[in-house]
Each structure stands twice: as C-alpha cells, then as structure tokens.
Amino acid sequence: MKSIVVNPVHNFAPAEREKPVATDKRMVLKTKYVAICGSDNMLWNAYPGMVLGHEFSGYVEDPGPFPFRKGARVCAAEFNSCGQCEFCKAGQEQLCAQMMVDNPGVSMDGGFGEYVSVRGDYVLELPDDVPMELGAIVEPVAVSLHGVRNSGIQPGEPVLIWGNGPIGIYAAACAKLTGASHVYMVGRNMGRVNFCNKFEFIDQCLSVKDEKFQEQLKAITPEGGFARVIDCLGLSDYDELLGLMKSGGTLVMLGMHAQKATFTPMSLYLKELSIRTGLYFTWQDYKDAFAMICANKDLFLKTITSRIPPEPEAVQAMFIKLFDSGSNDECKVLLAYDD
Ligand SMILES: [Zn+2]
Ligand SMILES: [Zn+2]
Structure with missing residues (x-):
C-alpha cells in the first residue's frame, strides 16, 4: 500500500x-x-x-x-x-x-x-x-478535554488558556461546553489570534505581541486571579502565569515540551497552587469528546x-x-x- x-x-x-x-x-x-x-x-x-x-x-x-x-x-x-x-x-x-x-x-x-x-x-x-x-x-479534542478536566474546572468559573494552537482552541471549546463562564486565551501570531476571536466559544484572545498586552491581560484577569489555567504552549518560565492565579488554583501543563522550565516555588506555596499535566486521555474522555463533537458539528468543522x-x-x-x-x-x- x-x-x-x-x-x-x-x-x-x-x-x-x-x-x-x-x-x-x-x-x-x-x-x-x-x-x-x-x-x-x-x-x-x-x-x-x-x-x-x-x-x-x-x-x-x-x-x-x-x-x-x-x-x-x-x-x-x-x-x-x-x-x-x-x-x-x-x-x-x-x-x-x-x-x-x-x-x-x-x-x-x-x-x-x-x-x-x-x-x-x-x-x-x-x-x-x-x-x-x-x-x-476526536483524538485531539479528547486530549484537550482530558486537560480541561484535570484543571478541576467547575461550571461558572472563568478559565485562561495560554497558547492558541489546535490543542488550546479545543481546550477552549471543551471548557465552554463544560460550563466555563468565560474563556480567555493568549496567543502569539496575529493570524491565529484573529481566527480565535471569531469563535463562539472563545470570549477573547489576546496577542502577546500587542503593545497593550499587559493592560489587556490585567483587564481580563478576575479579582483574585484565575483558579483554572491551562498552558497549551509549553512555557519555559511559569512565574508570570502563576502570578495571574487565584489561591488554591490549578495550572495544567498540556503543551508537551522536553526542555527545562523554571518557576519560583514560593509563588506556589503562598497561594497553595497545584500543577498538573495531561497525558493523552481516558477512553471515557474519547467517548465524551466524540459526543461533544457530534452535538456541535458546525462549531468543530470550523x-x-x-x-x-x-x-x-x-x-x-x-x-x-x-x-x-x-x-x-x-x-x-x-x-x-x-x-
Ligand atoms: Zn495529536
Ligand atoms: Zn493497563
């Protein structure tokens, strides 16, 4: 063949x-x-x-x-x-x-x-x-759904997704479809940032290249910070992201990367933050992603x-x-x- x-x-x-x-x-x-x-x-x-x-x-x-x-x-x-x-x-x-x-x-x-x-x-x-x-x-949506679930997100909570490639975009969809109040994203390239801002399930996608990025980031960050953050990029330093988080919150590392990354442990201690990862998905996640896609065909076709x-x-x-x-x-x- x-x-x-x-x-x-x-x-x-x-x-x-x-x-x-x-x-x-x-x-x-x-x-x-x-x-x-x-x-x-x-x-x-x-x-x-x-x-x-x-x-x-x-x-x-x-x-x-x-x-x-x-x-x-x-x-x-x-x-x-x-x-x-x-x-x-x-x-x-x-x-x-x-x-x-x-x-x-x-x-x-x-x-x-x-x-x-x-x-x-x-x-x-x-x-x-x-x-x-x-x-x-279905496979990449299941990966994203697994990561979203590992964040422990509860209906009505906002979520911040760092990285706007396909896994980030599917994480946004999964978060919204499981009841997130607001889905915010941060991306880099403008083509894809514009693409994300047209999606129903993404409330706002910022670009780190925008000169007003820091201001915009502050504006979307809830008082007290985000309890649920998903890194779909694979950052090399996590301190900025941890600084945006709410006490007791969970950061999920979903962007796979093999290089070393840094963070200051004190920023975890002081807010008792958790870091989790997401590897593949469970068979149940796959079946749930399948059902989610079948119920939202037009959204996912885009x-x-x-x-x-x-x-x-x-x-x-x-x-x-x-x-x-x-x-x-x-x-x-x-x-x-x-x-
Ligand atoms: Zn894949
Ligand atoms: Zn086994």
Missing part, C-alpha cells in the same frame, strides 16, 4: 508498506482523513522511517472479530492499553505501561498510509449525519481550515508552513484520501 514516510528527518518520501492484517485484538481501517498534530512535528524531526498520523477516521476494511460491518464509517483512539493493570481497571488507560506499544502514528505505522491497524475495542462508528472529517479530530492531498510534496509543504514558517493562520489540517 502507498504510504508517506519520514525520510530522512525533516522530509517526507513516498514508501510502499505492507497492508496491515486484522488479528484477534486489532482491526484494519482504510484511511479517509488524518489530521496533522504538533507532536508529528517532533517525530518528523527525529524519527526517520516513521509513517506518522495518529488522528484519523476511516472505513472499516477488515473488522476481524469486532462487531463492525465492512465499510462502516469510524474513528479510533490510537492507544493500546492492556485492560488488566491497576490503571486500566480504574479507567486511567493513559497511564498503562503498554499504552505506547504498537500505537499507530507513534510507535507503528499510522494514518499517513492507505490502511491503518487499530485496536478493535477503541473504535466508534460515526452517526450518518456526522462528516468523516470530524472523526479525525476548526478544520485546510484539506490537502495525501502526497509527500503537499504534506512536506504543509509541515513547513505549520512548523517552520513562524506564522500561519491554520488550525487543523487534514490529509484527505479518496474513497
């Missing part, structure tokens, strides 16, 4: 790969849409030989022993938890030691190929009225800003636009396969 492979790093090349086969645990999908994610950028720059793509929808090609008919329109979580360990039993599949093993687009061939192998018990069928494009964004052919040149050009240009106004971009 035709695939697109990282070769060498920072480049995509065409490749011929073996079509996957169904097993007692896995089924095979014919890829329809696969979304590009910020974590694909890390893999593109470090893992030659990888077939990326962990956010996808497709048609059931071979259901194996699972109760789906061939041709059914589905989406699937890429994860591969064991179902037996203490975490799996507690519904915390994202913490399972087996999670990253045979994980399509991460540790095995993913949706940048014509067919993809997925765990048959982590597949959902799309209702007839839900476009397949939306199936490809987050898909480009569809490109699944060809190495087109994908290479889009990765450069998204991750190397320093400025773009895209939100989610999908590779679209022919039926």
Whole structure:
C-alpha cells in the first residue's frame, strides 16, 4: 500500500508498506482523513522511517472479530492499553505501561498510509449525519478535554488558556461546553489570534505581541486571579502565569515540551497552587469528546481550515508552513484520501 514516510528527518518520501492484517485484538481501517498534530512535528524531526498520523477516521476494511460491518464509517483512539493493570481497571488507560506499544502514528505505522491497524475495542462508528472529517479530530479534542478536566474546572468559573494552537482552541471549546463562564486565551501570531476571536466559544484572545498586552491581560484577569489555567504552549518560565492565579488554583501543563522550565516555588506555596499535566486521555474522555463533537458539528468543522492531498510534496509543504514558517493562520489540517 502507498504510504508517506519520514525520510530522512525533516522530509517526507513516498514508501510502499505492507497492508496491515486484522488479528484477534486489532482491526484494519482504510484511511479517509488524518489530521496533522504538533507532536508529528517532533517525530518528523527525529524519527526517520516513521509513517506518522495518529488522528484519523476511516472505513472499516477488515473488522476481524469486532462487531463492525465492512465499510462502516469510524474513528479510533490510537492507544493500546492492556485492560488488566491497576490503571486500566480504574479507567486511567493513559497511564498503562503498554499504552505506547504498537500505537499507530507513534510507535507503528499510522494514518499517513492507505490502511491503518487499530485496536478493535477503541473504535466508534460515526452517526450518518456526522462528516468523516470530524472523526479525525476526536483524538485531539479528547486530549484537550482530558486537560480541561484535570484543571478541576467547575461550571461558572472563568478559565485562561495560554497558547492558541489546535490543542488550546479545543481546550477552549471543551471548557465552554463544560460550563466555563468565560474563556480567555493568549496567543502569539496575529493570524491565529484573529481566527480565535471569531469563535463562539472563545470570549477573547489576546496577542502577546500587542503593545497593550499587559493592560489587556490585567483587564481580563478576575479579582483574585484565575483558579483554572491551562498552558497549551509549553512555557519555559511559569512565574508570570502563576502570578495571574487565584489561591488554591490549578495550572495544567498540556503543551508537551522536553526542555527545562523554571518557576519560583514560593509563588506556589503562598497561594497553595497545584500543577498538573495531561497525558493523552481516558477512553471515557474519547467517548465524551466524540459526543461533544457530534452535538456541535458546525462549531468543530470550523476548526478544520485546510484539506490537502495525501502526497509527500503537499504534506512536506504543509509541515513547513505549520512548523517552520513562524506564522500561519491554520488550525487543523487534514490529509484527505479518496474513497
Ligand atoms: Zn495529536
Ligand atoms: Zn493497563
């Protein structure tokens, strides 16, 4: 089957790969849409030989022993938890030691190929009225929903989201749809700041580049500060953000970054702040994100800003636009396969 492979790093090349086969645990999908994610950028720059793509929808090609008919329109979580360990039993599949093993687009061939192998018990069928494009964004919405839930947000509370890439935008949607009173964002590039300010679920998106940024930030910060803050960027220093927080509040680090970051512990002590992270999502988060998207189709369709052919040149050009240009106004971009 035709695939697109990282070769060498920072480049995509065409490749011929073996079509996957169904097993007692896995089924095979014919890829329809696969979304590009910020974590694909890390893999593109470090893992030659990888077939990326962990956010996808497709048609059931071979259901194996699972109760789906061939041709059914589905989406699937890429994860591969064991179902037996203490975490799996507690519904915390994202913490399972087996999670990253045979994980399509991460540790095995993913949706940048014509067919993809997925765990048959982590597949959902799309209702007839839900476009397949939306199936490809359930995964990142589930990541954002998991992060929002880890913030402990209560209905009626405002939230501050730092970083306005897709995960930040989906976190905004999840926060609003779970009852946040106000969703404020901080971004950098003006194209995307303008994009965010057009969304129903974002009350205001500020730009750090705006000369009145500090004034604007002060104006949106509630008296006493924000109890719920989600960092979707991966800051290198957290003191400014901690300074905006309310006593007893929670900061969730959702922007994945490998470099060191700094903060002054005293700013945590004095307000008894908590720092949490968010790794993937639980299966329940995935199902809830799916339901949220199905109930708000038009809203989520607006987050898909480009569809490109699944060809190495087109994908290479889009990765450069998204991750190397320093400025773009895209939100989610999908590779679209022919039926
Ligand atoms: Zn992703
Ligand atoms: Zn497990």
